[in-house]
Amino acid sequence: MEELRKLELKRTANSVRHGIIDGVYHATCGHPGGSLSIADILTYLYFEHMNVDPKDPKKADRDRFVLSKGHTAPALYSVLAHRGFFPVEELKTLRHTESRLQGHPDMKGTPGVDMTTGSLGLGISAACGMALSAKISSDPYRVYAIVGDGESEEGQVWEASMFAAHYKLDNLCVVLDWNGLQIDGPITEVMNPTPYAEKFTAFGWHVISIDAHDFDAIEAAFAEAKATKGKPTMIIAKSIKGKGVSYMENKCEWHGQAPKEEQYLVAVADLNKIDEELK
């Protein structure tokens, strides 16, 4: 990837992170850690890769995206807002009673949200349904989904994985956000779902392992997924939970709580510093 484009993506991703922190802070609750870990991949998908149009969010030939780990809605909302689906200012209404931005994604309420999610394990199946539908009617759109590493403890993730390989859904690309932490602790201690690459390979997927914060690797992985025929692709993305906010990085307790005012100011300062470095 050329350096200027990469720099622009990094700047956008940092703006997305600002939006995540602003949203969760104003909500006084929510899930910052796992939102920050997927900010780079979501930025790449919405700003570089997927065929979407903010002016026509429901256009029939758009690529679809399903946030199977629905609790990280702040990241999806922030990337949608920065992409122009709705005003960035609206992020501050996250989780408020009058807001279009529900605690978990609501396809009927928010422009750009393709599937209602939040209950873990259900989104990847819905993504399979979308991909199968495209196959049935020979539609060219592709389907993307992000599944959480903790989420992969849900049996339905593996039911869906069987299904996707069985029906050769090569128009489906799923990202597994491997930040290593879930509510009760490290995933390997709570209920070890690893090894991932071996399991998804055995389930019949094309598997690519990347650093979730390396735009060169992200670009190469999505290109490889698109070129892969006859099987779905699983991108296992090793990420840092809380990425970009110093005190949140790799800290389990930042899975599901909002920063207090002084913590919010530190988070903003951390992200401002990254903005400065990217100037």
Next chain:
Amino acid sequence: MADKKATREAYGAALATLGEKYDFVVLDADLAAATKTGVFKKKFPERFFDCGIAEGNMISVAAGIATTGKIPFVSSFAIFASGRAWEQVRNSIGYPHLNVKIGATHAGITVGEDGATHQGNEDMALMRTIPGMTVICPADATEAYAATEAALLHNGPVYLRFGRFAVPDLSSELANYKFEIGKGVVYKEGKDVTLVATGFMVHQAMEAAALLAEEGIDAEVINIHTIKPLDADLIAASAKKTGAVVTAEEHSVIGGLGGAVCEALSELCPCPVLRVGVQDSYGRSGRVPELLEIYGLTAKNIAEQAKKAIAKK
């Protein structure tokens, strides 16, 4: 005597015939031979998708298909479609109000020999609590066919309840039979007691009315094929006229037709209501006629309860 046919047979036939006229897809979870979606599969293999024994995934896959504008029918046994996959039905289909049709077969005690694990006696209660869900329990083959087409043409999630056991096709003998979602059908007018029935218990209620007539009791019989939205006005008007109600369903008396009728009448027309159905218990293996006796799903029991209800006026 009307011909006997299982409502699941009519469901399979309806899918296969309607498949010529309408563009929809069918999903099953390794039960196509039993649910009768296999009839559609044989005719339209390119529109049929087996999901294997994974009902939760199947329901969410159907939701994903529906987001793209196609209409999926999904089938399994009632216990699995409504029970195993309840949360998928609620969150993947119900909450976003997606256009998915759930064709659940082998509902109730008439599953017979397979026993309690496979006899779904709670499905209508489970599905009825989901906002926006339409719940239909056809009385017989003619109604099952009509309900399948009505569900297809209805925009929104629908739960269709079918049985394994062959039942008399009463609707085929009605002049000008017309099926409309949410509209109950008065099968027999009467003035002394109202028998509100659903599924094949409509047939039992008609027999009960005949038994009551022998004793000079004039029963009104209403077929409530749509449990939700309930035709509360029709039921309340009848209750106001007769002053006593008996509900009859092949389902738990908790949360199904009996529950729904009590909820409606407590607000619209409080009166004695007795509920015939499975009395807060599990089923068991056995031959269907014997099970119907054991669980009181008979014309005789409906007639007895009717007399008790009248006595409570």
